[in-house]
Amino acid sequence: VTVESRSVHLSTLVQEAQQRVTELSAQAASDGLGTESAEREKQLKGWEWRARLYQRMKAGYEHARAPEAPTNVCLMVTSSTSLTVTFQEPLSVNSAVVTKYKVEWSSSEDFSPLAGEIIMDNLHSLRCFITGLRTGQRYYVRVSAYNMRGWGPPCKSTPEYASPSNWKDCSGREPRHRGHTEALERLLQQVRAAHQHYNCRESSKLQNAGRKQSVSRSLKHLFHSSNKFVKTLKRGLYLSVILFYKDNLLVTNEDQIPIVEIDDSHSSSVMQDFLWFTKLSCMWDDIRWLRQNMAVSVSSSTALQARQKMLSAAAQLQNLLGTHNLGRVFYEPIKDRHGNMLIVTVREVESLYSFFNGKWMQVSKLQSQRKSLSTPEEPTALDILLITIQDILSYHKRSQQRLPPGLYLGYLKLCSSVDQIKVLVLQKLPNVLCHVKIRDNSNVSKDEWEWIQTLSGSESVESMDHTSDCPTQLFLYELQTAVKALLKQINLPLHQAKHFRLYTQEVLELGHNVSFLLLLPASDDVCTAPGQNNPYTPHSGFLNLPLQMFELGIVACFT
Secondary structure: OOHHHHHHHHHHHHHHHHHHHHHHHHHHHHOOOOHHHHHHHHHHHHHHHHHHHHHHHHHHHHHOOOOOOOEEEEEEEEEOOEEEEEEEOOOOOOOOOOOEEEEEEEOOOOOOOOOEEEEEOOOOOOEEEEOOOOOOOOEEEEEEEEEOOEEOOOEEEEEEEEOOOOHHHHHOOOOOOOOHHHHHHHHHHHHHHHHHHHHHHHHHHHHHHHHHOHHHHHHHHHHOHHHOOOOOOOOOEEEEEEEEEOOEEEEOOOOOOOEEEEEOOOOOOHHHHHHHHHHHHHOHHHHHHHHHHHHHHHHHOHHHHHHHHHHHHHHHHHHHHOOOOOOEEOOOOEEOOOOOEEEEEEEEOOOOOOOOOOEEEEHHHHHHHHHHHOOOOOOOHHHHHHHOHHHHHHHHHHHOOOOOOEEEEEEOOEEEOOOOEEEEEEOOEEEEEEEEEEEOOOOOOHHHHHHHHOOOOOOOHHHHHHOOOOOOHHHHHHHHHHHHHHHHHOOOOHHHHOOOEEOOOOOEEEEOOEEEEEEEOOHHHOEEOOOOOOOOOHHHOEEEEEHHHHHHHHHHHHO
């Protein structure tokens, strides 16, 4: 429908309505009182209202003009084959509502010929994705608005052009994890096959002996104390599981958190055994298989004996509760001054369904019951668990949260002790580094990455301010803003960060369209050694998380 034909149509409607009003007025004047007269009067009022409406529509249409150009048209490189355009409404729509937008792109600055266009009539989101483009090709983009008077003038994007690309196009780097998962799966299958072959040979030798003792062994297994939950902690190593739903915890019939004993003592290398145990949270279903295969060489190593006992305790909890999934291991064991160490796993369930040997109880009720029983001056690991259980549940929930898509700037800070390395994270989001968001677009283009490469290892973050020939000024501004925000988050004044560096080997792509650039301290300050001052404590909103726990959190959340 053209502008002229729409104007003619409105003029015709006005004329027809006025003519009808004139006819009905004449008839009403000649009619006397009666039913027909009342009906004609009703028709006259209706047509008078219609004539006024058509006149207003015509006047509004004649007064209206095509909309002005959209504003804040921003062009972003979102992959090697795509661009994204965002924009806002025109400052003036010239008395008529905008009903659609047109996004055009071309390889020529004068948009002749056009490479393509998209008409957007869904106006809930003023964002357009242009896909199927040629990598490295320069594209110009413009956007125009439409109302009942037609298309308004276009607005060119800022920047004026962009080339679809990705940082890997610059370095020719292959994706970090390409083929790794498949290779590990093949390796695991080979290990399984080898152990299965060995176990088949061994089981045939022991089959007769096993039949003779099966009845007595099953009775002993049923009544043996090692197959019951622990009520009180003595000096030793224990495993506990927290199964929760909202404010309810699963407890034993004696109103205790399910706990089993791993060993009546623990060695100096228990932290290494604990970090090994945390990996089991990725393979609870394989506990039985692991126990069978570790038992083959259990006599040859003290470490293997300790880990075999951990597997046995996990299997015992699984059998007592009737579930394989024991959840994720809390990032540190709970210790007391009595020589106890308590490893805690945490799992959130979907509903209050029944477990073997368990019932549901509110957290507050369990805590009050324990407090009324005893208030020891030297609390045991179990007392500490109940006192800090809300913190443990909060940590578990926060560690499940995933960052929204976007490009982030992360701060890499480590601290070391005798037996482990820890990573600095925020308490409120412990599964990623301390970070701030740079922008919603997670892709780093080739031009942006080439500019980052110009920041040599000896060049400080502050020198970004003096870069006059930066090809991507918007990215420079976004990065500067993010650096300042991140330094404020970690309580460092800008002048103390003059030797900080950007990690220029790669962009860390975590998955789910989340990417990270890394901000590194000076070489000597990346890792805080034992005895050095560490200002980042839980009281200041930070956590120093064991490196293995941090890695597990990343894997669980972003894969």
